[in-house]
Amino acid sequence: MTVLVDRDTRVLVQGITGHQGTVHTRQMKLFGTQVVAGATPGKGGSTVEGVPVFDTVRQAIETAHPNAACIFVPAPFAKDAFLESVDAGIRLLVVVTEHIPFHDMLTMYHYARAHGAHVIGPNCPGIAAPGKSKVGIIPNVILQPGPVGVISRSGTLTYEIVNGLSERGLGQSTCIGLGGDPVVGTDFIDALPLFDRDPETDVLVMVGEIGGTAEEDAAATIPRHFSKPVVAYVAGRSAPPGKRMGHAGAIIARGRGTAETKVAALRAAGVEVARFPYEIPEIVGRLVASARRR
Amino acid sequence: MVKLAEWRGKELFRKYGVAVPVGQLARSAAEAEAAVRSGAVPRPCVIKAQVLAGGRGKGGAVRFANTPEEAGAAARAILELSFRGEKVREVLLEEKLPIDRELYLSITLDRAARTPLIMASATGGVEIESAAESTILRVPVHPFAGLLPYERRRVAEGLGIPTPLAKAFDALLDRLWAIFVAEDAELVEVNPLALSGERIVALDAKVIIEDDALFRHPEYAEVPDELTPLEEIAREKGIAFVQLDGNIGVIANGAGLTMATLDVLAEVGGRPGIFLDLGGTDDPAKVTQAFLLMAQAKPRAVFLNIFGGVTRCDTVARGLIEAMKQVPPETRFPLVARIRGHNEAEGVALLREAGITSLSDLRESVRAVVDAAGNPPGGSA
Numbered sequence: 001m002t003v004l005v006d007r008d009t010r011v012l013v014q015g016i017t018g019h020q021g022t023v024h025t026r027q028m029k030l031f032g033t034q035v036v037a038g039a040t041p042g043k044g045g046s047t048v049e050g051v052p053v054f055d056t057v058r059q060a061i062e063t064a065h066p067n068a069a070c071i072f073v074p075a076p077f078a079k080d081a082f083l084e085s086v087d088a089g090i091r092l093l094v095v096v097t098e099h100i101p102f103h104d105m106l107t108m109y110h111y112a113r114a115h116g117a118h119v120i121g122p123n124c125p126g127i128a129a130p131g132k133s134k135v136g137i138i139p140n141v142i143l144q145p146g147p148v149g150v151i152s153r154s155g156t157l158t159y160e161i162v163n164g165l166s167e168r169g170l171g172q173s174t175c176i177g178l179g180g181d182p183v184v185g186t187d188f189i190d191a192l193p194l195f196d197r198d199p200e201t202d203v204l205v206m207v208g209e210i211g212g213t214a215e216e217d218a219a220a221t222i223p224r225h226f227s228k229p230v231v232a233y234v235a236g237r238s239a240p241p242g243k244r245m246g247h248a249g250a251i252i253a254r255g256r257g258t259a260e261t262k263v264a265a266l267r268a269a270g271v272e273v274a275r276f277p278y279e280i281p282e283i284v285g286r287l288v289a290s291a292r293r294r
Numbered sequence: 295m296v297k298l299a300e301w302r303g304k305e306l307f308r309k310y311g312v313a314v315p316v317g318q319l320a321r322s323a324a325e326a327e328a329a330v331r332s333g334a335v336p337r338p339c340v341i342k343a344q345v346l347a348g349g350r351g352k353g354g355a356v357r358f359a360n361t362p363e364e365a366g367a368a369a370r371a372i373l374e375l376s377f378r379g380e381k382v383r384e385v386l387l388e389e390k391l392p393i394d395r396e397l398y399l400s401i402t403l404d405r406a407a408r409t410p411l412i413m414a415s416a417t418g419g420v421e422i423e424s425a426a427e428s429t430i431l432r433v434p435v436h437p438f439a440g441l442l443p444y445e446r447r448r449v450a451e452g453l454g455i456p457t458p459l460a461k462a463f464d465a466l467l468d469r470l471w472a473i474f475v476a477e478d479a480e481l482v483e484v485n486p487l488a489l490s491g492e493r494i495v496a497l498d499a500k501v502i503i504e505d506d507a508l509f510r511h512p513e514y515a516e517v518p519d520e521l522t523p524l525e526e527i528a529r530e531k532g533i534a535f536v537q538l539d540g541n542i543g544v545i546a547n548g549a550g551l552t553m554a555t556l557d558v559l560a561e562v563g564g565r566p567g568i569f570l571d572l573g574g575t576d577d578p579a580k581v582t583q584a585f586l587l588m589a590q591a592k593p594r595a596v597f598l599n600i601f602g603g604v605t606r607c608d609t610v611a612r613g614l615i616e617a618m619k620q621v622p623p624e625t626r627f628p629l630v631a632r633i634r635g636h637n638e639a640e641g642v643a644l645l646r647e648a649g650i651t652s653l654s655d656l657r658e659s660v661r662a663v664v665d666a667a668g669n670p671p672g673g674s675a
Contacts, residue, residue, distance in 0.1 A: 023604075076509055101507035102403060103478050106437040109408050139603035141636060154550020159603035163635065180549055182405050182480075209550055212405045235553040238560035239569075244295065246534040246549025246571035248506060249405070255423050275561070277554050278656055 003149070003174035003194045003201070004092060004118060005068065005133040010036045012057065012066035012090065014081045015073035016048045020096070024072070024137050025049045031134040031143075037064035039081075057088040068092040070126065070135045078122070079104040086115050094135045095121030095185070102248075105183040112185065119185025123248070125155045125177030138162075138175055146171015147291070148284055149195040151188060152207035153178050153214070153249070157235060157277060161207060164281040170288060173200040180209070180247025188218035192226050202291040203229050203284055206271070210236030211250045211257040219265035229287040230271040231280055234262045295480065296503040296514045299344045301386045303499030306477065310469045312484075313462075313495045317388035319344070320369055327366030329387050330359065336389040337361070341368040344384040346520050347377040355382065358390060380520070391495060396486035397453050398422055399467070400500075401435075401474040409434045410474060412441075412467075414449050418486035441471040455489075462494045478507030524591055533570065533584055540565025542667050543593035543627070545584060547572040547600050547610075555599045558656060564664040567593050572600075581613030582620060589625040595667035597660065598631040607633045607641030615648045628666035632659040 011028065015021040016038025026049045028035050035051050037060035044055030054060040057069075069090045073081040078097045085093060093112060100108075100122045112119045120127055126136010131145040142163040148170050152158040158177055165172065176191055178184050188206060195201045204226075208215040215234060222230060237259040239245045241252040252258050263273050272287070274280045298306065304314045318334050320326040329335045343355035350356050355375055357368035369385045376382065396418035404411035412433040415425050422430065431452035435441050446467045455463045466487075474482045483500040503514050521529060528535030534549065538556075542564050546552035549571050556566040568591050570584055588596060600610050610633060618629070631652045633641045645652045653659035 075506065099506045101478055101504055101510075102480070103437075103475065103504070103507065106403075106408060106410070110437055137604055139636065142603060152550070154548060156546070156548030156601045156603060157550030157554050159548075159635065160551060160601040163601070182403060183408050187406070207550065209553060214406070217406055233554075235550045235557060237557045238566060239553060239556070240538060243536050243538075244534075245536060245553050245569060246573075250549055250553065276558055276656075 002129050002132065003127075003176070003198050005127055005129050005135055005174070007132050009068050009092070009133045009135065010034050010064070010066045011135055012036065012060050012064070012069045012085070013038045013051070014040075014057070014069055014071045014085065016040055016051065016053055017043045017046070018072055021072040022048050024070075025051055027137070027140055028070070028134055031128070031140045033133045033135065036066050057084045057090070061088050066090065068094070068135055071095045071097055073097060075099040075101070079108055082108045083111055086112050086117050091115070091117045092135070093117060093119050093185070094124070094126045095119065096124060096126060096137055098123040100181070102181065102183045105181065109183060109185055120176060121179045121185060123181045124179030124184070125158065127174065127176045129174045130172055136177065138177065142166055143175070144171035146173065147200065147202035147288055148172050149198065149201035149204040150175040150207070151178060151191045151195070151204070152176070153180055153209050153247070154207055154235060155180075158207055161205065161233070161277050161280050164278060165284060168281045168285055170281060170284055173198060180249050182212065182249040187214045189214070189221060192218060192221060196226050196228065201228065203231065203287045205280060205284060206230060206232040208232060208234045208262055209247065209250050210234070210239050210245065210252055210259050210262075211247070213256065215262035216265040219269040219271065222269040222271060229291060231274060231283045231287065232266045232271045233274045233277055233280055234259045234266070295505055296508070296517050296519055297346050298499075298501040298503070298517065299346060299384070300342065300499055301344055301384070302517065303501040304496070306473060306501060307496055307499050310473050312466055312469050313493060314499070315388040315391055315495055315497065317386055320385050320387055321383065323366040323370035323373065326369030326385060326387055327362045330365040331362040335365075335387040338390045339365060340388050340390045341365060341372060342386045342388070343372045343375060343377070343382040344386055345377045345380050345382055347380055350377070353377060391488060391490045391497070393488045393490055395489040397489070398425065398485045399470070399487050400481065400483035400485070401470055401479070402481045404434060407434055409436060411435070412445070412449055414453050416453050422485070435471070440475070441468065458492070459489060459494055466494055473501070477501070478504050478511060480504045524587060528587055531583055531587070533580070533587065534573065535587060536569040537591065538566050538569060540567040541594040542566055542663060543568035543570065543588045543591060543596040545570045545572060545588060545596065545598045547605055551599065551601060555597065558660050559597065559664070562657070562660050562664055564660065564667065567591065578609065578613030578616055581610060582617040585614070585617035585621060589621045589627065592625060593627050595628040595630070595663050597663040598629065598633070599656070599659070600633040600635075602633065602635030602637060602641070606637045607635060608637045608644060611641035611644040614650070615644065618648070618650070630659050630663040630666060632656065
C-alpha cells in the first residue's frame with residue numbers, strides 16, 4: 001500500500017451503467033486498475049466494459065470481492081449508494097458525484113468514520129497512483145510514476161499542474177483530488193500523514209483555494225508533523241467576498257477563507273507558495289533534486 | 295444559495311413555532327399606513343427595509359413610528375432606498391417590543407469538524423464578525439444524535455438566560471435546530487434575539503437554504519435572490535457564472551482553473567469581469583450557451599482557458615467555433631484561446647482554420663487578452 005490504493009485495490013463502480021460510470025470504468029481499466037464489479041439497482045446480470053453488474057453491493061462483494069467503491073450515482077441517490085457500500089464492508093469510498101447536499105454528506109462522513117472507512121470527495125476527481133491504480137477520473141495521459149505527491153481541492157487545475165510536472169519528467173507517487181465541497185471526506189490535514197509515511201513520496205504539492213480553513217489547519221500541523229518539503233498554490237486571490245466561485249466550498253464568507261490568510265499561514269509553516277500554477281514544476285524540480293541529495 | 299429575506303425567514307420561524315413580533319409586509323406607503331391604522335400592526339412600531347444586504351440599521355432602512363401617518367412616511371422614505379444596487383420593494387412593519395437584553399444565536403456548518411455548530415453570544419445586535427472571540431460560545435452538534443437537551447442547557451447557561459425563561463429558550467433553540475435540519479439550511483441566524491419581559495422573541499431572521507438541496511425543496515424555487523439577471527439565467531442552465539467589476543471575460547473548465555486564470559489576469563493588470571466555469575462538459579451545445587451568455591455580459595475581450603483532461607480539446611474547439619458563429623455581430627468580442635491537454639493539436643488546428651488565435655503559454659495569452667481589451671495596466675475602461 002502506498003497512499004490508500006495500490007495494485008491490489010479492487011474497485012466496485014456504483015452507477016456503472018450511467019454515461020460517466022461507463023466512460024471512467026473504461027479509463028480506469030486502461031490505467032491498470034482492477035475494476036471487478038459494478039452496481040446499479042435493477043441492472044444486475046448485465047456487463048459494462050466487461051465488468052459484471054450487480055443489483056446490490058452485497059451481491060457484488062460475495063462474488064467479486066471489491067475493497068473500494070467509486071461512486072458516480074446522481075446526487076439525490078448518492079447517500080443511499082454510499083451507505084449501502086459502507087454497510088456491506090467497503091472501507092475506501094471515492095465519491096465523484098457533485099451537488100450532494102452537505103446535510104447528506106454529514107451523515108455519509110460520520111457513518112463511514114464510525115465504520116473505519118476512508119472517504120475521498122464528494123465532487124472530486126479521486127485518487128491515482130501512477131503505475132499502480134486509479135479510483136476516479138484523473139486523466140490517464142497526464143500521470144507518470146515518480147516521487148511527487150499531489151493533494152488538491154481542484155480538478156482541472158490539478159490536471160494542468162500534474163501535466164506540467166509530467167512534462168518536466170517529475171512523476172507522481174499519488175495524486176488525490178479532495179473535492180470542492182464544504183464537507184469533504186478527506187481534507188489536507190487528513191491526507192498529510194498518509195504522504196508523510198509514504199516511502200515513495202519525496203515532495204508534496206498542495207493545491208488549495210479560497211473558502212474554509214483547510215489550508216490554515218494543514219499549515220498549523222506541518223512544522224511538527226510533516227517531514228517532507230511542501231509546495232503550495234492557492235487559487236482565488238482575485239475573488240470577491242460573498243460570491244461562490246464555481247465550487248460550493250469556494251466562498252469567502254464573513255471575512256474568513258481569503259487567499260491572503262491561507263498563503264500567510266502556509267508561508268509561516270515553511271511551505272513554499274507559488275504565485276502562479278506554472279511556477280510549481282520549477283520549484284518542485286529544485287526540491288526533488290535536493291531531496292535526492294540528502 | 296437561497297437567502298431568505300427577513301419576512302420570509304420569519305414566516306418560517308412562525309411555522310416552526312419560534313416567536314416573532316406581530317407584523318405585516320407592505321409594498322407601498324398606503325399599505326403601511328393602513329396596516330397600522332387597522333391595528334394589524336400594534337403601535338409603536340418599527341419599519342424595516344426587506345433587502346438581502348446587511349447593514350440596514352446604518353443606512354436609514356430601519357425607522358420607528360407612533361402613528362399611521364408616521365408609519366406611512368417612514369415606509370415611503372425606505373421604499374426610495376437602494377442597498378448595493380438592490381432597490382427596496384417591500385417593508386416589514388412590526389410591533390416595537392420593550393427589550394431587556396439582545397442576544398446572538400445561530401446554527402451553521404463547521405466545515406473543519408464536519409458538524410453543525412451553534413454559535414451564541416450575549417452581545418446581540420452587532421455583527422458576529424465584529425464580536426470579540428471570547429464572547430462567542432460554540433457548541434458543536436453531532437449530526438447523528440441531533441441537538442440534545444444538555445447542549446441546549448449549555449447554550450442557555452452561556453447566554454445567562456434567566457430561570458423563568460429557561461423553558462421558552464429551550465423550545466426556541468430546539469425549533470431553530472428543526473429548521474436547520476428539515477429545511478436543509480446552511481445558516482439559521484437570529485440577531486438579535488430579544489429577552490422581552492416574559493418572552494423570548496426573534497427580532498430578525500436570517501435563513502440561507504443550500505442550493506444543492508433544492509431538489510427536495512421546490513417551494514424555494516420562486517424565492518428571489520441576489521443573483522444578477524445573467525447569473526440567474528446561468529443558474530438555470532447549470533453554468534457557474536459570476537459577474538465581477540472588470541471588463542474581461544474568462545471561460546475555463548473547472549472552478550480552480552477558472553479562479554487561477556482570473557488571478558493571473560489580475561496580476562498582469564487586467565480586470566476580470568466574468569467568471570464562467572464550463573465544468574466537466576464537452577457538450578458543444580453547452581459551450582455555445584456559455585458563449586452566448588458571455589456575449590450578453592458585453593465583455594471588452596474574452597479569454598478561453600481549457601485544460602482537456604476528460605474533456606477533449608477538439609470537441610471544445612468545435613463548440614467554440616459554432617458558438618462564435620451564433621454570437622450576434624453587435625456583441626462580438628475579441629477572443630484569445632488557450633487549449634491544452636487531450637487532443638490539443640487537433641483543437642488548435644481547428645481554431646486556426648476558424649481564425650481564432652490560440653496560444654499555449656498562460657502568461658503570454660493573458661497579456662494578449664489584456665491588450666485586446668485595450669486597457670492599460672491598472673487603468674479603467
